[in-house]
Amino acid sequence: MTESNMTDYEKEYGVFKWQVPEYYNFSEDVIDKWAKDPEKLAMIWVDDNGTRQEKTFLEFSQTSKKLANVLTHAGVKKGELIVVLLGRNIEWWDIFTASLRMGAVISPGTTQLTSKDISYRINASKAVCFITDNENADKFEAIEKECPTIKSKIIVGAPRNGWTCFSESVEQASKTFASVHTKIDDKAIVYFTSGTTGFPKMVLHTNEYTLAHTTTGKYWLDLTPDDLHWNVSDTGWSKAAWSSYFGPWNMGATLFTHFTDRFDPIKTMELLETFPITTMCGAPTLYRMLVLQDLGVFNNLSLRHCVGAGEPLNPEVIETWEQATGTIIRDGYGQTETVFLCGNYPCLEPRFGSMGKPAPGVDLQIIDNDLNIVAANTEGEIAIKIAQKRPLGLFKEYWREPEKTAATQRDGWYLTGDRAYRDEDGYFWFVGRSDDVILSSGYRIGPFEVESALIEHPAVAESAVVSSPDEKRGEIVKAFVILAPGFKASDDLKTDIQRHVKQVTAPYKYPRKIDFVISLPKTVSGKIRRVELRNKEWGKS
16 A cells, blocks of 8 residues: 555645745756656557557657747747637647746636637737647638737647648657746746636736645645546646646656546446556535445445545545445645635545545635634634745736735635635635536636626526536536526526527536526625525525
């Protein structure tokens, strides 16, 4: 049995200190380090057709240098932004590594994004390069004329007219590229995250974020260079940075990657039996679907450690999984704006349903509205103390939105917007969001985005969107709709409205439930009181 990286939590938390260099480049300092061993395996990649590829750190290092030359030739400069829209293609990891190597800024997006979403992201970030596959290229071509900042577009897969072919250009490129000497606080990554108002905000991370995920890989994922790690996550989310890139590769672990367009619980269990996967990370929704299967027939697993993140995990699911596999799903917590903040480590006594304890290097507390640390078992807001020193990995800013950035900080605290309590033994227990953001199957969905899509349907006069409890997904999107004159409520109309939302915005945002109503609760100033609708939905007074 492999010994955990942390054997004494209190001691490790007490003595932990970051060594922060002035200059840092993940591709050179991490990828190239592991590449010194030419046989060191970085990834095992499989698809649903049985195709299998293996790629070493040396091969990722070499490909990223060639791609960096391609991007440089295409006009991408240090500090400029690349938008990438790919699934679990091996090229996604090549692009990430090349971007960091050359000091560009990478912004990944889920393949579920629509043309409208892509246009917004490109124009908000002033991106200069767009990279995708043939399955998603049509989306960009539909709005290409709206995106004047784009200098180059690169296609992964078969060549496409008007696009630079990824494979052909990389094959022809020079394999010599000197990594850019990037500072630790240079811009590196932009994620788009949903909020309660307005369109998604741009979360800007610097190179320190790439280093800070060492704690994600070391303490929460508990990885070593001997592990084969599977993160069942979409590449468009920060979860992929946590568990499909920085966390594992900081520790030299090998990634297992399954390229597929849908989650199949039986196929997942078969892969766990076929390959010597030792550690696994997934959203709670995934585990909820897995425990519904007959897990007793899968008795040849190599698993030693499993984690979940993105939403609270049901204790019943944890117990069922442990009985079937012998491993405990250890919950973890963090945000798009942060690295790993709190979790259940192998050395800690598991408390099912708990978020665990703060990550080394993070002063995490529960505070009240007056910014005072509350007593044990008292609900408050989860906050990070940043008065003396900001923890490594906290985002630099909401890019180009100083007011929204400032709103997250008060008198030496970073406010997460999440509520929890801490028990007498120091374990954190999640209560919920203090705003209206919906967490469904690990996806973060802002009500404003869904409401904006709804109002474009001719039958919708007004709407309010809130979360609704769901056994499988944790939460789902529910819409309360006031119909426009001339329309009558019906199941067919619900279906049509749902279809419309899927077309206007990313499909995962559509309301799975719709109630037609005559009025919506509002404040005296006319703002919709989503909290009132949400509380009724969740059975709260």
